[in-house]
Amino acid sequence: QSVLTQPPSASGTPGQRVTISCSGSSSNIGSNTVNWYQQLPGTAPRLLIYNNNQRPSGVPDRFSGSKSGTSASLAIGGLQSEDEGDFYCATWDDTLIAPVFGGGTKLTVL
Amino acid sequence: QVRLVQSGAEVKKPGSSVKVSCKASGGSFRTFSISWLRQAPGQGLEWMGGIIPMFGPAKYTQNFQDRLSITADESTSTAYMELNFLTSEDTAIYFCAREQQLALFDWGQGTLVTVSS
Numbered sequence: 061q062s063v064l065t066q067p068p069s070a071s072g073t074p075g076q077r078v079t080i081s082c083s084g085s086s087s088n089i090g091s092n093t094v095n096w097y098q099q100l101p102g103t104a105p106r107l108l109i110y111n112n113n114q115r116p117s118g119v120p121d122r123f124s125g126s127k128s129g130t131s132a133s134l135a136i137g138g139l140q141s142e143d144e145g146d147f148y149c150a151t152w153d154d155t156l157i158a159p160v161f162g163g164g165t166k167l168t169v170l
Numbered sequence: 171q172v173r174l175v176q177s178g179a180e181v182k183k184p185g186s187s188v189k190v191s192c193k194a195s196g197g198s199f200r201t202f203s204i205s206w207l208r209q210a211p212g213q214g215l216e217w218m219g220g221i222i223p224m225f226g227p228a229k230y231t232q233n234f235q236d237r238l239s240i241t242a243d244e245s246t247s248t249a250y251m252e253l254n255f256l257t258s259e260d261t262a263i264y265f266c267a268r269e270q271q272l273a274l275f276d277w278g279q280g281t282l283v284t285v286s287s
Contacts, residue, residue, distance in 0.1 A: 062214055092272070093272060095272070095273040095274070097215075097274070104265055104277040104278065104279055104280050105215065105265070105274070105277055106277065107273055107274060107275050110271060110272075110273035110275075111271060111272075111273070116275060148214060148215055150215075150273075150274075151272075152272055156231075156232075158217055158231045158232075159205070159217045159272075160217070161214055161215045161216070161217070162214070163214045164214045164215075
């Protein structure tokens, strides 16, 4: 059982915009910044969004993040087949005194 | 550009220990915050603990408090994760990652640890 809640799956067609949600509580998302990671099949995760809405160097601007209250979301615009993979939200939890993750959302490009 | 390279896959017997290494290149290793995470087959990511070499003692999540040891060797820019008293539930891919601004910017390639009798 993950501390942060994500939908198990999401899908879209090429060119579409898809949004993935992440729900937490006042002890985690409500009081800390949110990061998003993408994990392509058979590879290590890579940082996609940090500090709620910042993109590391090399991440296309069609990936964007937002946070409101105890929830956050990742938006992927102009969906491409190579975007298929698992997406994880993460943040710090003040009660657990540790980073916590969502269970992951598997994105399928139809 | 920071690069993290982990040691190879391991097969261990239940009750034994495993030690995985993570060698860093690029940047100042002693100031890095290195985290260890794991991913069981078909499951999500779980943070285990972390260390900043220049500050010394590692921090661990409660789940692993009694059987996990994370260390760092500044002379070789290598971090280590040792997990004791292995069970089949410890079968997973173990990752090291460099943390900055509370985010994991750089990742090792992962090390598969299989626990089987």
